[in-house]
Amino acid sequence: MTSNPATVRRREHARYGAASQQEFDGPLPQPFPREIGPRAMEYLAEVVDSGLTCDMVGRFEQAFAEAHGVAHCIATPGCTPALAVLAAAFGFEPGDEIVVSSVSDYGTVQGLISAGYIPVFADAAPGTINVNAETIEACISGRTRAILVVHLTGLICDMDAINEVAARHGLVVYEDACQAVFGRYKGRYAGTLSTAGAFSFDAEKTMGSDVGGCILTNDDDLAERARFVGQSRGGEMVEHFGRVHTVNGFAHRMTQSTAAICLAQLEIIQPQVEKRDRMIRLLSTLLDEIPGVSALPIPPETEVYSCWMAGFTIDLEQFRCDAEEFGSQVAAAGILGASQARYYLLPAALPYLTEAAEKKRFPYSQPPASRTYHYDAACCPNAHELLERFIRWSTFCDKYEPHHCEQVAAIVRRVADEYRL
Numbered sequence: 293m294t295s296n297p298a299t300v301r302r303r304e305h306a307r308y309g310a311a312s313q314q315e316f317d318g319p320l321p322q323p324f325p326r327e328i329g330p331r332a333m334e335y336l337a338e339v340v341d342s343g344l345t346c347d348m349v350g351r352f353e354q355a356f357a358e359a360h361g362v363a364h365c366i367a368t369p370g371c372t373p374a375l376a377v378l379a380a381a382f383g384f385e386p387g388d389e390i391v392v393s394s395v396s397d398y399g400t401v402q403g404l405i406s407a408g409y410i411p412v413f414a415d416a417a418p419g420t421i422n423v424n425a426e427t428i429e430a431c432i433s434g435r436t437r438a439i440l441v442v443h444l445t446g447l448i449c450d451m452d453a454i455n456e457v458a459a460r461h462g463l464v465v466y467e468d469a470c471q472a473v474f475g476r477y478k479g480r481y482a483g484t485l486s487t488a489g490a491f492s493f494d495a496e497k498t499m500g501s502d503v504g505g506c507i508l509t510n511d512d513d514l515a516e517r518a519r520f521v522g523q524s525r526g527g528e529m530v531e532h533f534g535r536v537h538t539v540n541g542f543a544h545r546m547t548q549s550t551a552a553i554c555l556a557q558l559e560i561i562q563p564q565v566e567k568r569d570r571m572i573r574l575l576s577t578l579l580d581e582i583p584g585v586s587a588l589p590i591p592p593e594t595e596v597y598s599c600w601m602a603g604f605t606i607d608l609e610q611f612r613c614d615a616e617e618f619g620s621q622v623a624a625a626g627i628l629g630a631s632q633a634r635y636y637l638l639p640a641a642l643p644y645l646t647e648a649a650e651k652k653r654f655p656y657s658q659p660p661a662s663r664t665y666h667y668d669a670a671c672c673p674n675a676h677e678l679l680e681r682f683i684r685w686s687t688f689c690d691k692y693e694p695h696h697c698e699q700v701a702a703i704v705r706r707v708a709d710e711y712r713l
């Protein structure tokens with residue numbers, strides 16, 4: 293693999309949204325075509341009929357913030373840009389470190405890397421897919437400024453313990469809540485459990501539009517900086533001159549038409565999340581009954597499991613195949629999109645960063661870097677071990693009924709029986 297795009301002529305591009313699931317057609321419900329909230333056309337018409345004068349983005353921001361009981365929502369074109377805006381708005385120095393979950397989508401780290409910060413990947417807690425206070429604390433150095441946690445699949449990290457560690461070290465905590473929208477932890481929503489939360493409303497997500505996302509925060513100053521940096525491109529109005537750019541900002545604004553769809557989706561999301569919670573709990577019970585197969589454990593603090601991606605692990609000692617083969621067999625048997633997701637192990641999926649750290653390119657040059665960095669699967673042994681036996685499908689959706697969970701369990705049981713030693 294090379295990190296120089298100019299030297300690569302042909303490559304298979306990653307695909308997203310409905311395009312990534314075009315060929316999926318099987319016995320289980322598929323997310324696409326998605327249900328869109330019934331008022332979407334009305335809101336879209338308002339945008340068009342008003343000649344782009346109605347503030348649909350502002351309406352969506354207010355509604356999403358209110359639904360979460362939070363002061364500010366800043367709408368963005370996705371979670372990747374939301375996290376890039378947050379990284380810039382925090383205003384740390386290049387070479388400062390952010391401790392971040394090791395198992396996630398690339399969108400979690402793109403922004404902090406672009407801001408010149410150094411990701412330090414915290415391992416997953418043993419036997420789980422998420423970080424915890426102990427795995428985070430092991431990564432903290434004198435250069436650490438923040439902790440970015442991901443609630444992967446919709447399972448919510450133990451935020452009370454994580455916030456306590458952060459307070460002891462004087463660190464900011466923020467959340468990538470992309471996969472956990474309206475999930476609840478001890479009575480509070482994912483994305484409201486720290487200084488700020490980032491969300492995705494991309495087409496595949498639980499609250500899906502075309503592309504979209506947002507930031508939630510109760511911090512007035514952070515909200516102001518995020519709007520300035522993320523939406524005003526860091527431009528200030530100066531008398532007798534006009535715009536001057538006091539920081540290198542972005543134009544990461546959500547479009548009015550996306551806001552119209554998001555507002556309509558917000559009106560139908562709660563029952564969908566509750567349905568996902570019920571279905572994933574049923575499915576987990578059924579999967580746990582299969583010898584050698586375990587559903588991801590649901591911690592008691594995750595009161596509502598807003599499950600975006602269903603998954604299970606296999607005990608490799610009990611089968612004469614690896615997780616990749618197991619996954620392809622369950623996919624062939626009808627759980628479309630099921631596969632091992634090795635690429636979710638971020639330190640093993642960023643060759644350009646591995647190269648930058650090895651060659652000590654900026655910001656890995658000394659100074660300012662505080663230590664020697666190396667990124668590969670060995671950085672996070674628990675996460676690596678888990679992903680080697682993990683099979684998941686992001687086509688799990690709110691259209692599942694109990695009989696679909698039974699169908700899934702029957703498929704997994706059949707494959708397990710076939711491969712059992």
Ligand SMILES: Cc1ncc(COP(=O)(O)O)c(C=O)c1O
Nearest residue numbers: 370371372397399400470492494
């Ligand atoms: C955990 C997580 N973070 C970030 C992203 C990126 O979100 P977006 O596509 O809205 O940029 C995703 C998308 O899959 C995700 O699952």
